[in-house]
Amino acid sequence: MAEKGVKFRYAITYGNITPEFQKLMLEERSKALDPYKKEAEKYGVKVLFWGHPWGVSENLVIVYDFGEKIEAYEKFLLAMRGKTPTTDDRTNLVLME
Numbered sequence: 001m002a003e004k005g006v007k008f009r010y011a012i013t014y015g016n017i018t019p020e021f022q023k024l025m026l027e028e029r030s031k032a033l034d035p036y037k038k039e040a041e042k043y044g045v046k047v048l049f050w051g052h053p054w055g056v057s058e059n060l061v062i063v064y065d066f067g068e069k070i071e072a073y074e075k076f077l078l079a080m081r082g083k084t085p086t087t088d089d090r091t092n093l094v095l096m097e
Helices: 026-042 070-079
Strands: 007-017 046-051 060-065 086-096
Touching (some): 026 046, 026 070
Antiparallel strands (some): 007 086, 046 060
16 A cells, blocks of 8 residues: 555556557557547546657557546546557556655
């Protein structure tokens, strides 16, 4: 259990790009993520940035700010099952002091 005043705030999600997303050019990928970002905002989750990471086996990373409301992030994830631009996701949560 986290100490009082210390809470999770950010999620860093790594995943493999879906075949549909892979076919898009960079500018098209940005546009394709717009509805995903808007959906996140409905749950109080903000997509801070996304990109192609180095040094990991996955080929897409998305960084979220859920404002210390991890439940909002969990609800967003459940709502987006099967609708994300990635598969085989894994997430690291950042604990803020």
